[in-house]
Amino acid sequence: MSVFSLRDIRKSFNGNAILKGVSLEAEAGEFIALVGPSGCGKSTLLRIVAGLDHADSGEIRIGDREMSQLTAADRNIAMVFQSYALYPHLTAGQNIAVPLAMRKLTGMQRLPFIGSLLPGQRQVCADIQRQVQTMAVSLKIDHLLDRKPGQMSGGQRQRVALARAMVRNPSVFLMDEPLSNLDANLRVHARGEIVDLHRRAGVPTLYVTHDQSEALSMADRVAVMIGGNLLQLAAPQTIYDDPSHIEVARFIGQPRINLLPGKKDAHGIVQFGALRLASPSDAVSDASVTLGVRPEFVRLRAEGQGALAARVERLEFLGSEVIVFAKLAAIGETMLAKVIPGEVRGLVAGQAIGLDMDPAHVMLFAEDGRRLPATPVSAVLRETARG
Amino acid sequence: MTQTLTLGRFFRLSLLSLGALMFLAPYIFMVSTAGKDQSEIFSASLSLIPQHFAYMANFTKALTRVSMQNLLLNGVIVCGLILVLQVVVAVPCAYALAKLKFGAARFMMALVMLGLLVPIHATALPLYVAFDKLSLLNSYTALVAPFSISVFGIFLFLQFFRAMPDDLIHAARLDGMSEAGIVARVIVPNAWPAVTAFAIFSVVAHWNDLFWPLIVVTNQSYATPPLGLLFFRAAEAGDDYGALMAATLIITLPLVIAFLLAQKRFVEGITMTGLKG
Numbered sequence: 001m002s003v004f005s006l007r008d009i010r011k012s013f014n015g016n017a018i019l020k021g022v023s024l025e026a027e028a029g030e031f032i033a034l035v036g037p038s039g040c041g042k043s044t045l046l047r048i049v050a051g052l053d054h055a056d057s058g059e060i061r062i063g064d065r066e067m068s069q070l071t072a073a074d075r076n077i078a079m080v081f082q083s084y085a086l087y088p089h090l091t092a093g094q095n096i097a098v099p100l101a102m103r104k105l106t107g108m109q110r111l112p113f114i115g116s117l118l119p120g121q122r123q124v125c126a127d128i129q130r131q132v133q134t135m136a137v138s139l140k141i142d143h144l145l146d147r148k149p150g151q152m153s154g155g156q157r158q159r160v161a162l163a164r165a166m167v168r169n170p171s172v173f174l175m176d177e178p179l180s181n182l183d184a185n186l187r188v189h190a191r192g193e194i195v196d197l198h199r200r201a202g203v204p205t206l207y208v209t210h211d212q213s214e215a216l217s218m219a220d221r222v223a224v225m226i227g228g229n230l231l232q233l234a235a236p237q238t239i240y241d242d243p244s245h246i247e248v249a250r251f252i253g254q255p256r257i258n259l260l261p262g263k264k265d266a267h268g269i270v271q272f273g274a275l276r277l278a279s280p281s282d283a284v285s286d287a288s289v290t291l292g293v294r295p296e297f298v299r300l301r302a303e304g305q306g307a308l309a310a311r312v313e314r315l316e317f318l319g320s321e322v323i324v325f326a327k328l329a330a331i332g333e334t335m336l337a338k339v340i341p342g343e344v345r346g347l348v349a350g351q352a353i354g355l356d357m358d359p360a361h362v363m364l365f366a367e368d369g370r371r372l373p374a375t376p377v378s379a380v381l382r383e384t385a386r387g
Numbered sequence: 388m389t390q391t392l393t394l395g396r397f398f399r400l401s402l403l404s405l406g407a408l409m410f411l412a413p414y415i416f417m418v419s420t421a422g423k424d425q426s427e428i429f430s431a432s433l434s435l436i437p438q439h440f441a442y443m444a445n446f447t448k449a450l451t452r453v454s455m456q457n458l459l460l461n462g463v464i465v466c467g468l469i470l471v472l473q474v475v476v477a478v479p480c481a482y483a484l485a486k487l488k489f490g491a492a493r494f495m496m497a498l499v500m501l502g503l504l505v506p507i508h509a510t511a512l513p514l515y516v517a518f519d520k521l522s523l524l525n526s527y528t529a530l531v532a533p534f535s536i537s538v539f540g541i542f543l544f545l546q547f548f549r550a551m552p553d554d555l556i557h558a559a560r561l562d563g564m565s566e567a568g569i570v571a572r573v574i575v576p577n578a579w580p581a582v583t584a585f586a587i588f589s590v591v592a593h594w595n596d597l598f599w600p601l602i603v604v605t606n607q608s609y610a611t612p613p614l615g616l617l618f619f620r621a622a623e624a625g626d627d628y629g630a631l632m633a634a635t636l637i638i639t640l641p642l643v644i645a646f647l648l649a650q651k652r653f654v655e656g657i658t659m660t661g662l663k664g
């Protein structure tokens with residue numbers, strides 16, 4: 001059973017549709033990363049889930065409770081903001097204590113001076129202090145509790161923000177690009193910490209980022225959102241190997257996927273250079289399709305060999321691998337090939353080469369971006385011959 | 388700073404000094420006059436330093452002829468009440484206009500702008516009539532009530548609050564604060580520079596205000612400092628300028644001292660409202 005679900009969330013600002021029907025379900029303790037390009041509505045979706053903004057339509061459930069009508073405070077959702085949003089006038093310790101104080105103390109007990117005279121207030125305050133301390137120790141920020149946010153580094157603030165969000169045992173945890181203000185080293189380190197923390201707390205988490213490597217490396221499942229639509233929700237490996245939409249393929253993967261125009265004939269055969277793919281479907285003949293192949297499945301061949309003739313434009317050395325940019329002779333598109341450094345020895349810009357694509361890893365997309373099934377034709381022929 | 392005195396710098400400095408002297412001249416003259424006796428003030432010679440120091444005599448007169456404590460106390464009560472009410476009203480208003488979305492927000496913004504354009508002199512007469520009908524003339528209420536809503540204050544806080552990050556308010560809502568709680572626990576503690584700046588504008592304006600007290604107060608026991616000076620002149624038949632200047636000095640002194648003490652925060656507040664929070 002899903003512990004947290006969104007159904008058909010829609011939202012528009014001044015007639016501009018920003019969210020166009022987003023649905024999503026999370027299992028208990030699942031870590032879902034929501035990725036998408038800037039401006040696709042990720043933060044808007046989080047704000048709606050948190051109750052800080054209202055959807056035009058749609059349903060938000062936590063457990064078996066419908067949340068749409070509840071206020072932000074009643075949803076028991078915690079959120080870490082991109083800017084951390086710590087209270088500048090309070091120390092780290094006071095910051096972490098705020099959500100506890102707001103829940104455990106009555107309005108009277110929270111008043112300055114008078115509050116401390118009321119019965120029971122002391123007990124609760126001591127309790128809160130203890131919880132803050134435990135949280136701080138587990139995040140290794142106990143030595144910072146007396147500092148104000150202005151006196152802390154970005155990484156320290158990020159941990160205080162995490163602590164403030166975690167301290168009250170929320171039922172869902174939202175994070176909006178919590179690492180984007182950190183430097184590259186710290187970011188990789190903090191990734192591990194957040195995943196670790198999530199394991200221990202076991203709270204379903206929706207983690208927004210526009211950094212695909214963050215999403216792929218941290219999440220149990222990745223949701224790719226583009227232009228207000230949630231195009232695919234699947235395990236990181238599936239998202240990468242088996243994208244269900246051309247936009248997903250285009251967005252995920254570094255260096256980017258090669259996309260080449262092609263045509264499908266009446267028999268459902270797509271031919272590209274010497275490569276032939278069968279895509280059984282009832283589509284009309286001569287339909288335009290797009291072939292996609294990841295750079296690591298492109299092979300370099302000597303001139304005159306391989307399925308495609310090309311000319312090297314430049315090489316990009318990345319240490320363990322080299323990216324070869326090669327312009328296809330037939331259509332003038334630039335194709336990327338990711339190879340190990342040994343393979344490019346002696347290769348120079350301007351040199352003519354041949355390229356091969358691994359037929360098993362070529363994907364086919366319809367004109368509207370949907371993924372089409374595709375089988376290399378040689379395999380089809382062999383099967384029919386055998387059958 | 389060890390800057391050489393170039394010609395241009397010399398010129399700039401002299402210009403500034405001249406300007407400062409022009410603005411300070413009346414005050415210096417006041418301090419000087421407060422120490423002169425009657426005959427010297429009306430003599431033909433004009434000297435800055437009194438020939439016989441009559442400070443004691445003049446200050447004694449100033450302090451005994453009218454109840455100076457009463458005037459100062461009234462000033463403090465009226466300015467204090469006005470300031471507290473203005474802040475209590477303006478802060479929530481500005482918060483709502485800056486950070487909450489509601490239908491009439493634009494309309495209310497327009498009203499605030501309009502309010503900035505209407506001087507107290509335009510509404511003085513209807514207000515006077517109203518207080519008269521309510522028999523509230525000669526009271527603290529009449530002195531304070533018309534100023535309890537400061538459009539200028541709303542405007543100033545509005546600019547300041549707009550610069551506060553939305554995420555801070557979102558975080559507060561998620562932490563379980565009510566809107567009133569957000570104003571009291573998040574907005575105000577972070578808005579001290581703006582409040583300080585506003586406090587100085589407000590106190591200076593109302594401490595020195597003669598126009599409105601003159602209209603609604605005829606009873607000496609409710610007189611604010613500037614109005615007290617008028618009564619003092621009347622009581623003194625209007626020609627004991629030495630004593631009058633001594634009284635004026637006593638009345639302006641609290642503000643001058645307060646400004647010197649708060650100078651740093653004052654400048655800070657002014658610049659903070661211009662920058663983003």
Ligand SMILES: Nc1ncnc2c1ncn2[C@@H]1O[C@H](COP(=O)(O)OP(=O)(O)OP(=O)(O)O)[C@@H](O)[C@H]1O
Nearest residue numbers: 013014018036037038039040041042043044045210
């Ligand atoms: N209050 C608002 N009024 C009008 N338009 C808005 C509002 N909030 C967001 N938008 C628009 O909605 C779109 C999505 O914004 P959102 O902040 O959700 O993007 P995002 O996916 O979080 O991007 P980023 O990765 O840059 O944070 C943007 O085009 C933005 O201009």
Ligand SMILES: [Mg+2]
Nearest residue numbers: 042043044176
């Ligand atoms: Mg965002």
